[in-house]
Amino acid sequence: MLYRENGQFKTTYRADQQIFPIAQDRIAIALLLAVAFIAVPMLASDYFFRAILIPLVIMSMAALGVNILVGYCGQISLGSGAFMAVGAYGAYNVFVRVPGLPLIPAIVLGGLCAMFFGILFGLPSLRVKGLYLAVATLAAQFFSDWMFLRIKWFTNNSDSGSVSVNGLQVFGMPIESAQSKYLFCLALLVVVALLAKNLVRGAVGREWMAIRDMDVAAAVIGIRPMYAKLSAFAVSSFIVGMAGALWAFVHLGAWEPAAFSVEVSFRLLFMVIIGGLGSIMGGFFGAAFIVVLPIVLNQFLPALMGLFGISISTAGVSHAELMIFGALIVWFLIVEPHGLAKLWSTAKQKLRLWPFPH
């Protein structure tokens, strides 16, 4: 009843082309943003910020970037961890080598480094597709692992290969407290998400999707595969690189190459698949599933067992967490192979007809 678009007439092209054509959606998003920007910083605890919200926001951004490449353009990539690493170390290098460089330009420059790296390793996509491309992008991962472990210049000649940053500030405001870190990452995420959404519903996005659906047909109707594929690699790795810089600078503070290992690549790909390929919303859902669920399980299990008077060891919790998490992934992919975002849109469809389904 509440979610109906009866009576909402679109009389201009502008009105018809909005991101959220239904008024209820616009209100819901405005409310969500208000909650995220105003209510959450007032209510959440320090732990909630540092351990859950900040990683969630940053990983959402990374998943968004991966989704552009994998979900929209159909180029399966296992090099996302490498793009994050290049973003992080690129930002680190400009940050320590250019005195007085503010945080935002450092992060954007890190993203640009990742973009060039992404384009470079996107070149094989002009020749190979699918699983072959996945393996080719895996090379990016191994290359970056090697590069940041071996080439001392990238780590500012640190003996151990571990680097750290401090004194982060934006427009003179220090980014030290959990709230400011969260708000900073969230603001960047909103900007990136808006840009990405507009990109994928514009001409560029349609080219990507045409390449994804049938590249030969796309070429026949005049889409340049090289331009479409490389632009997808560029945009995707730029976003992933910025997320990597945020992960390193804002979340970890000090990091080593292992923070961006091949495992991160896999987790990002899982996020996109579980969240929903080819959907901006899916990135958020997937990140929440992969980042938050293990932590919630880890803390929820002892409490649950406590209700029945069973005490469970730390190792037991850890094993159970992995098993439940794995089982949930399998169950979930069987029930809804198109990801969480598909569930969301099904729910919306049902709500539009409610209470009179046909």
Next chain:
Amino acid sequence: MKLSKLVIAALVAAGSASVATSAFAQAKEQFFPLLSYRTGPYAPNGVPWANGKQDYIKMINARDGGVNGVKLTFEECETGYATDRGVECYERLKGRPGVALFDPQATGITFALTEKAPVDKIPLMTLGYGLSVAQDGMAFKWNFPFMGSYWTGADILIQHIGKQAGGLDKLKGKKIALVYHDSPFGKEPIPVLQERAKMHGFELQMLPVTAPGVEQKATWLQVRQSRPDYVLLWGWGVMNSTALKEAQATGFPRDKLYGVWWAGAEPDVRDVGEGAKGYHALALNGYGPQSKVIQDILKNVHDKGQGTGPKDEVGSVLYTRGVIIQMLAVESVRRAQERFGKGKVMTGEQVRWGMENLALDQKKLDALGFSGIMRPLSTSCSDHMGSTWSRVHTWDGKKWDFSSDWYQADEQILKPMIKAGSDKYLADKKMTSRDAADCQS
């Protein structure tokens, strides 16, 4: 601009107010957050370590009723040796009332927490691992690498090898290979080894092993090819037993193989058994079931069915190291109480003072039941390590035996390196070292 600043200030104030109210409602309990890993490739070594830490807390509560009446509590948090999970654990546990200190139990996590600890005012204890330059307390106010670091370990190993060869000058022209875990943990000792290589004229060959270290075939092929005179093993977890098996397969003499103290415990050699016979490793601490503290743990904890882990592992190398770590934590609290009020719960800042002013002489160690397990240790504002003693022990196929006297790291080599390292750290961070007045307080 002004408005946004105001909004942020208001938000921060609201957030900190909610934290402050929870801090007031604290019971008379000193809380020890125990980061540990009981799963993953490092679990065989992480488990006894974690058990030792837990059992010592239980023992102090059972035997003494806590520290001057303050009960000790703990909660374990599984990190799996992963930095991001470790940070999550730290964030989860740091806000508990009465948090004393963190022992991150992993070098990677230590690096990440080194940036966070000064902000939260919680000290980090990294016994025998972590950041080597953190010995300089003037630069690293919140880090405490008690009893040794990778640098002291590397230095002592070279001293010992030199002695075996009949003098450090005999190392000239020799070839020493370093088989190391390719992570900050494995790379930390390299500067000291390079310095020593320059001094004595031996050739240092670096052989990295990708984490977690189960794939070492290529590394040992290189060893077979270049035939180094000695191999230093810088591994942890499954990497150690794998390296020993590979050494056996390659035919590299095990008595030319020297491990750091993280590669010299029972889980590393047990599976290899006879194949590891003759393998040497550093022993940071003594061990065995005969010492008084282990007997106390057996009597007060395990005999009552309260023990953590199997009873027959009590007193093993890493278990005892866990006990020592926890003892130093408890003694830091006790020392802090001497100054800030006996029977009170200490804050992280007060515990930090206690850690910086520890003075455990032989008499005190005997009273605590640690005679024969560790050497005296005394810390100061500028020295956050306290002592650098270590011995070498050798695996005879069934058990470890001490095979050398105690060594101390060479101050003359390490001191300038630590100074240079901490100066670089401060310069990179645009910070200044603590002034002398800060040490008085």
